[in-house]
Amino acid sequence: MKAIVCVKQVPDTSGKVAVKENGQLDRASMPAITNPDDLNALEAALTLKDHTGCEVVVVSMGPPPAEGMLRELLARGADRAVLISGREFGGSDTFATSQIIAAGIDEIGVEKDDIVFCGRQAIDGDTAQVGPQIAEKLHLPQVSYVTDIKYQDDGSLIVTRALEDGFMTVKVETPCLLTCIKELNEPRYMSVPGIFECYGKPYEVFDYNRLKDNPLIEDDTIGLKGSPTNVWKSFTPPQKGAGTMLEGTDVAAQMAQILADKHLI
Template sequence: MNIVVCIKQVPDTKGGVKFNPDGTLDRASMLAIMNPDDKAGLEAALRIKDETGAKVTVLTMGLPKADDMLREALAMGADEAVLVTDRRLGGADTWATSSTVAAAVKKLDYDLIITGRQAIDGDTAQVGPQIAEHLALPVISYAEDIKVEGNSVIVKRQYEDRYHEVKAQMPCLITALSELNEPRYMTPGGIFDAYDKEVTVWGRDDLTDLDDANIGLAGSPTKIAKASDKVRKGAGEKVTLDPKESVEYIMNKLKEKHVI
């Protein structure tokens, strides 16, 4: 069984964010981490590997520094890693990103593809389902539990205030929630092994099944008119009151702000 896990290096927004003049994130200037939903998806794949002996390949599209994140995934237990990087792919929206990632996935053997539900730098939850659309695969989103049964997967997926249990034949694509599991830590041995492994690097020219009209900023139908960091308007107010007084105080504040 071959599992491809699509992961993304995202800015650690705890330190604030910066933007380029064209409205895209200035990723090169910020600390980077593995996207939390993607990390849960990787852990799910590794647990399937532990149970079935599956091969796990991690794939990312990003800057060359994403090599560090791929090494982290290898140290956690992934078998192979692929980095898709090329200046011509920069500034991509979800459509251009999914087109590129799908073209890369086509070069790999896969029975199951796992992505995170969404990335914390965009929160669109679009790329995973779009990859499935490009590959003509069924997709199960918002997964909180994944089990493999023969040539099928059984997924418990979150849906509003309830759950669905869905069964699908492989190949298929699953988008994972960070609540799916608690990702494992890297081991010292895994870290040493990770830096002995080769990360496969592909550029635009390696992806023959890709139309230039669908890549990078120029191939992105989404255009950002303006982007800015969140500005804090005040330090806030802390009060200590009994429950009844607290309710009255909050109601008065809301009336002052014309919220109610």
């Protein structure tokens, strides 16, 4: 049994966000962190490992410096790391990214009882498309926005997912893919023995040559050529003017008056 966790390295947007003159995110000048939802995905996999002893494999597609993040995830308890990296993969949109990651997961192998865990959404690209697209490309059943997982003896899962106005509980057979949100769990920290062990654990790089014979990889399914979407324009929205603070015990009446003056009510 394996838990495969997809993890993206992202710029830390909690501090000052640097934007280049052309409107693109200046990734190089911002610290890189593990995408927050992906730590919840890893925690779900490590909890499963605590109960079953399953192998936890972390997978990331990104440039070579992502090795540091993957070593940290090995120190948190993952058993094996795979970095998918190559110039041929550059310029990929979400469709091509999920195609390449699906090929990497296919090479690792998905068998009965295995679970692929993703975060719901990356804090830089923000599309929440990659997890569901990987599931489609690997023909796996998927459950998104997962807040609770109960493992059944027959290998199936009872999974709760968050909806806009409530929750939904579904049964899903394995192998499957789950996209996780922060309400699922509290990610653990690295342990001191984990830090010592992380450089001895298996670490592999899947480059283009390693993946090119996988049936999911064709030159027109990866990189810019395999990307059906284009970034047309990127810009920072103009700052809004300062707001008006209403004070006193009758703010509702004041608000109603302002809206009436503007003929909005």
